[in-house]
Amino acid sequence: VNAGPLPGGETIYALSSGAGRAGIAVIRISGPGCLDVYNGLCPTKPPPRPRYAGVRTLTSPDQAPDANNIVDSDALVLYFPGPKTVTGEDVLELHVHGGPATVKAVLAVIPKCRSREKIRYAEPGEFTKRAFMNGRLDLAQIESLGDTLAAETEQQRRAAVRGNSGFLGKTYEDWRQHLLLARGEIEALIDFSEDQHFDESPAELLSNVAQLVDGILGSIRLHKLGSQRRELLRNGIRIALLGPPNVGKSSLMNQIVGREASIVSAEAGTTRDIVEASLDIRGYLCAFADTAGIRTDGRAVNSEGYTTSGTIGAVEEEGIRRARRKALDSDVIIVLVSVEGAMAKGGGHRLSYDVETLQLAAGAQQCLVAINKSDVVDREALRILVEDFKTSVLGSVPGLHVAEPLAISCKAAAADAAGLADPGGIQALAEALVKSFSALTSLPGDMQHLLGVTERQRQLLVECQRHLEDFTSEARPCGIEGQEQHDADVVLAAEHLRLAANCLASITGRGDAGDVEEVLGVIFEKFCVGK
Ligand code: GDP
Ligand code: ZN
Incomplete structure (x- = not known):
């Protein structure tokens, strides 16, 4: 099954645990010279039984044995004879004290051990490469090993x-x-x-x-x-937050980040707003875009009173153009509408929404509608507003399939209303989001x-x-x-x-x-x- 000639007869070694201060550091040695390394470091004791740990004092091989040549005491030593090992070769593992000086000292003495073949520091991935060459792993396994080492979120790890x-x-x-x-x-x-x-x-x-x-x-x-x-x-589920100015998009983004997600990385729009962020929402990596915070002149659209008033048409236009583009390459769209103004004079008892946003949402794989500022009206008024919105608006957008709109209040969430399990309904929204993630990423059992x-x-x-x-x-x-x-x-x-x-x-x-x-x-x- 060998895919190629075995790489030399060289013995390789490297620090296999993470660099930096730690309690224990693991140094791995692989190749025909493992026992030579062992005998060089522990000349007075036989190697531990294969696959059993033994406590040893490691000494420097190029000095006369005395108390001064101790490199590390109480090291744990394991010896795995090939070929049924991680690399398919003889493997020696040294679990030494994790201090940087100890690690450095042990790494320095290993190549001084007398061996017939060369002993040298390993290249990146070389242990795994030997495992492949010796038929211990196939490439598909090695790639998923790479994924495992790179996984940052729970779902990435699972995949x-x-x-x-x-x-x-x-x-x-x-x-x-x-x-x-x-x-x-x-x-x-x-x-x-x-x-x-x-x-x-x-x-x-x-x-x-x-x-x-x-x-x-x-x-x-x-x-x-x-x-x-x-x-x-791996790359993250792309979420766009859409809605007219002032419905609370940035507020919602901040609430999600504060309550339901951790930021992996973020690009800030202004000091308080996040324009785009990589979030870990319950184990799913998401690229979250707040389309309101688009900058065209170095200032945030939504923090300086730039609204739909029409006074800065070019900025508005550019913002809308970008929001559209974001929407088109998103996996999930959250449409945010607002209760504010509905009950005011001239509000027409209607929610503030934007039809184009809903049309864009109809094209997304997954779409959620959230109704913000539910705190400004009472429960019964809200119920009537939502019912009306469902029949007269949501029902009339061709191709739009959404679940029940979720009433939220970023204000209540920010105030963290005492005694409420989910103030402002942000948690319920996060749950709906996660449901859409699993619809996007799941496969039959x-x-x-x-x-x-x-x-x-x-x-x-x-x-x-x-x-x-x-x-x-x-x-x-x-x-x-x-x-x-x-x-x-x-x-x-x-x-x-x-x-x-x-x-x-x-x-x-x-x-x-x-x-x-x-x-x-x-x-x-x-x-x-x-x-
Ligand atoms: P955006 O333009 O859609 O990003 O909206 P912002 O998040 O900047 O919010 C616009 C205004 O609405 C701000 O003054 C917020 O404090 C306010 N606001 C946001 N969410 C709520 C809410 O749930 N209830 C109330 N009453 N006001 C809110
Ligand atoms: Zn062919």
Whole structure:
């Protein structure tokens, strides 16, 4: 199963735990010289039993043994003989005291241990690369390992562990084997059909292979869906907050950040407003855009009295243009309307809303309507306003499918009304948001592992899909017409199967993918030293 020659006979070592002050630091050594390193550091005691921890005093190998050559006392030492180890080689682990000076001292003495082969510091990702070379991990697993190390939110972590099992790699390898087998049968048919008796007629064989190919094509569609959902979890679900000026968009954003989310990163509009922020809302990474805070002249639109009054038309226009664009590339749109003014003279007993916003929302995958400033009217008046809004406004926007509008009050939330479990209804809004996130990212229960399909794998699956479709269009005419021979088509059909199988080989890094080194480069450059 080796994809290439083993990397030298060199022994590598690195600090595998995080750098900086910590109670314990883990230094990992991998390669044929593990026992040499052990004997260099602990010359007076035999190595601990494989896979059992032993307490040892580590000493410097280039000094005469005395009390001055102790590098670390009470270190925990573990020895794992290959090949059933994390790298597939002999592995030695030193759990030493975590102080920077101790770590530095231990790292400095390791290469001084006497060994037949070179002992050197590891390159980024080199432990994992050796695991791959020795068949301990396939590329799909390594990529999800990379995702696991990079995961910042709970949902990213969950998606990443899906890919760790090796299930995806096994699936692709299984498809590849089937395709290669089918190709072999087709080629045998081309070469020998003249002088040999076959159990299947050529038409039968082709139609059987076409069935296999159809099955794989169906699965590829699902795997592509899985990868699309993984990208949403990784890159963040894009949310746009839309509504006319002054309905409370910035207030709502601040409430969500204050109560239901933590900021991953933010771009501020003014000192108090956030224009765009990466938020962690209950484990989901979201890119949250407050479209009101768009700046055109270095000042925030909503904090200096720039409203729809028409006095600064260009600013308004630019703001609206950007809000529209934001809305068009959002996954979730929150439409905010306001109760303010509804009961005032001339308010017409109607909520303040904007029709274009609702039309934009109709085009989004998920849409929520929130009615802010519910604190300015009493309960019964609110109920009537909302009912009227639902029938006369929401019901009349073509293509708009929204759940029950949620009444909120950023003011009540900010005042943190004592005794209320969810002052201002922000928590209920967050729950509705999370529901829409899970609708955007969920897969049926038995398909959760497809959340491990990476973008690189998706591209290869798309390529594989094209070759399989080429196969289908070559193979079909023969099958349908039931002709005995159709040489040119059959040869071409077999070639498409080979190309499709190659795409799968590039996913796992197994077989004759050809570009294994290149693929490895792309994947490992993201890894840090010690992994
Ligand atoms: P934006 O222009 O949509 O971003 O609206 P802002 O968040 O800047 O709010 C506009 C005004 O409405 C501010 O004076 C807020 O204090 C006020 N406001 C926001 N939310 C509420 C609310 O729930 N109730 C009341 N009474 N006023 C609110
Ligand atoms: Zn093709």
